[in-house]
Amino acid sequence: MSEPTGTDQLAAEIPPELHKQLQEFRRHLWRAKMVEAILAGFFGLLLSFLVVFALDRLMPTPGWLRLVILIAGTSLFAFFAPYWIHRWVLKNRRENQLARLISQKFPRLGDRLLGVLELSGQSESAASLSPALRAAATRDVAAAAAKRDFSEALPSNRNRTGLIVVSALILLAAGAFVTLPKAGLNALQRWLMPLSDTPRYTLTKFDSKLPNQIVVPLGEPFELEVGLAKDSEKKPANARARLSGQSWLESTRDENRYRFEFSGQQKESSISLSAGDARARVKVIPTLPPTLESVDAMIALPEYLELPDRQIDVRSGTLAILQGSSVSLHANASRDLASGQLEVRDLPSAAQPAEEESAPEPAQPVKMSANAKGRRASYPALDIAENIREVRLSWVDKLGLAGTETFRLRLEPLTDEAPTVYIQGAQRQIAILPEETLEFEVTAQDDYGLKTFGLEWQGEFTKPSPDSPAKGEMELAPGGPAESQLVAPAAFSPVVFGIEPQKLTLRAFTEDYLPDRERSYSQPIEIYILTRDEHAQMLKDRFDRAIGELEDAAREEQNNLDENKRIERLSDEDLQAPENQDRLEKQRAAEQENVEKMEKLNEEMEKLFQDALRNGEIEPETMKKLSETGQQLKELSEEDLPEVEEQLKKAQDQRSTPEQSKKDLKEATEKQEEALKKMRETLEKANEANRDFEAATFVNRLKRAANDHDGIANAMTGSIDKLIGLRTTEIDPVEERLLGELALQQKRTASDVRWIREDLGHFYSRTEKEIHKELLEKMEASKIDEGLEFNRERLARNLTFRSIVFSKKWAEQLREWAKLLEGEQENGEGGGGGGGGGSMEDQDFEFMLKVMRMIQSEQDIRARTRAIEQLRRSSQPKPFQRPQFP
Structure with missing residues (x-):
């Protein structure tokens, strides 16, 4: 027996309940869309008939126009209905087509249903497609579909609206035949046979509301509308009117009314009317139309802004207002007003879609009446939403004249932007x-x-x-x-x-x-x-960079001096040669560049000295050498090197004699030699200060490593109740992460200690101080590298208590070594000059340092006072701890 294929196979493989749901959905879809097509056809026929009937009441409708209306009415039956049935019935027969339609309402369910239908339609072998898996997926989707009402996924059903509209048209047509049977039969004949000569049925008598006089705009065209009475036995298709001796004008009836348009008048006159056997006379009084003298807008901003209403004067144009606000317009006219009207229409905010079916219909304007009092008209308030709106104002005065101006205002919504x-x-x-x-x-x-x-x-x-x-x-x-x-x-x-x-x-x-x-x-x-230890290390790094820049400047100055000496060996005549003058100009430019480098280096040294002064823990002897280095750099950048540049500039002066140029160049090289010697002395002084700096940093680095170990021990102590006695597999993930971070920190600290030992070895090779040799021997004898590595392993294995003990042990050891170096510094050359020791110059410098630190401390206190006062003025409660001033 062959396996089912196609739709039969698909229906056989999906659950009956799902298949039934899809069939029911298709049945509802077809029925709704076929009814829509039928209603559309009847709508076209009825509407076209009523259009012909209405036009015949207004004018003798020409045959070509009736033919166009008939073709337009019958086209819905001839073209729209087949297209509609093809789109919704013929193109929605299969289950997968229905699934795509369902996915528009239920995207997730529709996509799953479409996937199941595609799986059910496949015929691959069991090796490439699991029937059990397909069946499970099908059952799952069927269960999800059973919880959904597919009728909700049906496209918008216009049957009820269409039925109401068609019923209304039927009632209108029936009413036309009941009230005006002759006119109805006549219109039916003219509609069915548009090119025939069927005459139009007519009616007659002026409305009793026809005024005896009208007020019209001065010098502007106007129109007069004349109606026919309901009991008129004759209703002529045309009426005639004549204004004070002018030619007769004719008007075609429109819904039992005649409209006449006249040219502008400058003085009073009268209009004679004639329709059938009816006659009438209307007096015409020309008057200036009312104008708007001003328009103001009262804007009520959203309540959350807590701002008062704003009144602004507006002109015809654009007004941007915040979303959520409301705006009411108030107009002042030149004459007392009887009424006013506001017409508002939503405008599209983006380009219309390219497809005709998806293009939205133009928004219909909304009209609202104004409150007129005297010359002022107050228009209703408008809410400002996301869409752009166009507002048009109209007004009518007590004489019945409407304003001829056009006041348009475009309301553009603004969003409340983030600050x-x-x-x-x-x-x-x-x-x-x-x-x-x-x-x-x-x-x-x-x-x-x-x-x-x-x-x-x-x-x-x-x-x-x-x-x-x-x-x-x-x-x-x-x-x-x-x-x-x-x-x-x-x-x-x-x-x-x-x-x-x-x-x-x-x-x-x-x-x-x-x-x-x-x-x-x-x-x-x-x-x-x-x-302060970290700050001192940062200062040391900056000082290293400054010394490197000073060494580069000294090398460049030496190169410049060598080249200047080569040029100096030239004869007086050769020195004036253009190519040698260019060499002098390059030398002057190179010297100027070196001056600029020295100026920047001087600024950096001044800042470095100020930061070192703020640190407070740098030895006075080191501070003195920093100060001397900075002073020499200042002299070099402001005096010595600029003098060399100035002499080089004189040596290439075209007004100088060859002998004078040679003399100026010689003076330049002599000054340059002195400056270079001073740069080397400054560099030597800087290196001495740097060595003192580096020696002091060993103490700070050892203390910092000790603090790191204390931090590891304290962190372990804080979590000891959550770690002790547990295997690594039993530790909470948070504590496990803590152990990993501590082990990594231990590894970094061990690396820092190794670098300290290496740097100490290099420092000892330069200074050959016994204290540094003794400390190196102590560090090697302690086997601190192995000890720190063992401690890292203890942390990784959660040997909590032993890790705490050994972390504290190595912290104490590192502090002991730091004290050893501190004792050497206190007893050494950079001791600090307390208690009458040291030269008078050293004592004066230390006194100056104390004064400078007092000034700096006073400045810091003033700055902190501003910060405290700023905190006091803050109205929000903040976490605060009493400051601990140094």
């Missing part, structure tokens, strides 16, 4: 000590008011610590509904907030009044709050 905030006057990355104060300016802007405005910070430890990183915020200035821009100076001092050394991300934030909108933030500033 912006940014920080000025601060580097994006900066390293400071805790007592330093970072000062900058913060600016926030918004289009409709700022609610709050301040600073927010989040800390992050760069190594494991039992403490929590810093976190907090502070308001800089109070906001308000009317505050569209806020500018405030900010002073941020870590010690004021009790923030210990760590990495801190500082951002400015602001909020506007839009509900549920998140804060807006500035670009972050990364602040590295350093310990």
Whole structure:
């Protein structure tokens, strides 16, 4: 027996309930769309007949127009109905077609149903397609489909609307035949046989509402509308009118009314009317039409902004208003008004779709009446939504004259944009000590008011610590509904907030009044709050770079001196040669470039000295050498090297004699030799200071390594109750991550200790001090490298107690070595000059250092006072710790 194929196979393989659901869906679809096609056909026929009937009441409808109307009416039956049936019936017969239609309403279910139908229609072998898997998928989709009502996925059903419209048209046609049977039969004949000569049926008598006089705009064309009475036995198709001796005008009846248009008049006259045997006379009084003298808009902003209503004077054009607002227009006219009307229409905000079927219908205008009182007309308020609107104003005065002007206003909605905030006057990355104060300016802007405005910070430890990183915020200035821009100076001092050394991300934030909108933030500033040891190491790195730049400058100056000596050996005549003058110009330019480098280097050394002064823990002898180095750099950049450049410039002066140029060049080389000698002396002084710096950093580096081990021990102690006695497989993931971080920190600390030992060995080879040799021997004898590696393994294996013990042990050992070096520094040459020791010059310098540090401390206190005062003014409660001033 052959296996079923095609639709039979598909129907056999899907569950009967699902198959039944699809058949029921198809039946409803076909029935609805076929009814729509039939209703559309009847709609076209009835509407075209009623159009002919109506036109015949207004004018003798020509045959070609009736033929066009008949063809347009019957085309819905002839063309639209077959197309509609083909689209919805013939193209939706198969289950997969129905599934695609269902997916438009239920995308997920439709896609799954389509997939199951495609699987059910496949005929691959069992090796490539599992029947059990296909059956399971089919059952799953069938179960999901059973929970859905497929009738909800049917396209919009217009049958009810169509039936109502067709019924209304039928009632209109029946009413026409009942009320005017002769006219109805006549229109039916003229509609069925548009090219025939069937005459039009007519009626007659002027309406009793015809006025005795009318007021028309002065000098402007106007029209007169004349109606026929209901009981008129004759209703002529045309009527005639004549204005004060002018030619007769004819008008075709439109819904039992005649309309006549006349040219503008400058003086009073009268109109004679004639329709059949009816006669009438109307007096015409020309008058200036009313004009608008001003239009103002009262804008009520959304309640959340807490702003008062705004009144602005508007002109015909465009008015941009915030979404959620409402606007009411008020017009002042030149004469008392009887009425006014506002016409508003939604405008498309984007290009219309290319496909005709998907293009939206033009929005119908909405008309609203105004409240007229005296010369002022108040138009109804309009809500501002997302769409653009066009508003047109019209007005009629007490005389019945309408304004001839066109007042149009385009209302464009604005969105409440998010506020912006940014920080000025601060580097994006900066390293400071805790007592330093970072000062900058913060600016926030918004289009409709700022609610709050301040600073927010989040800390992050760069190594494991039992403490929590810093976190907090502070308001800089109070906001308000009317505050569209806020500018405030900010002073941020870590010690004021009790923030210990760590990495801190500082951002400015602001909020506007839009509900549920998140804060807006500035670009972050990364602040590295350093310990004094870390600060000293940073200064050492900067000093290393400065010494390297000084060495480069000295080499370049030596090269310049060699070239100047070569040029000096030339004869007086050769020195004036153009090519040698070019050589002198290059030498002068090279000297100027070296002067600029020395100026930058001098600025860096001044800043380095100020930062070293702030550190407070750098030895006075080192500070003195830094000061002397900076002073010599200042002399080189401001006096010595500029003098060399000036002499080189004189040597190439075209007004000088060859002898004078030779003399100037010689003086330049002599001054350059002196400057180069001074640069070397400065470099030697800088290297001496750097060696002292480096010796001091060994103490700081050892202390920092000891602190790292204390941090590891403290972190383990804080989690000991969650770790002790557990296997590595039983540890909570959070604690497991902590062990991994601590092991990594132990590895980094071990690497730091190895670098300390290597740097100490190099330093000893240069200085040959016994204390450094003794410390090297102690470090090698302790086998600290192996000990730290064993401790890392203990951490990884969760040997909690032993890890704590050995971490503290190595911390004590590192501090002992640091004290050994500190004792040497106190007894050595850089001891500090206390208690009358040292030369008078050293004592004077130390006194100057103390004064400078007092001044610096006073400046820091003032800056911190500004930060504290700023915190006091903040209205929001913030986490605060009493500052500990150094």
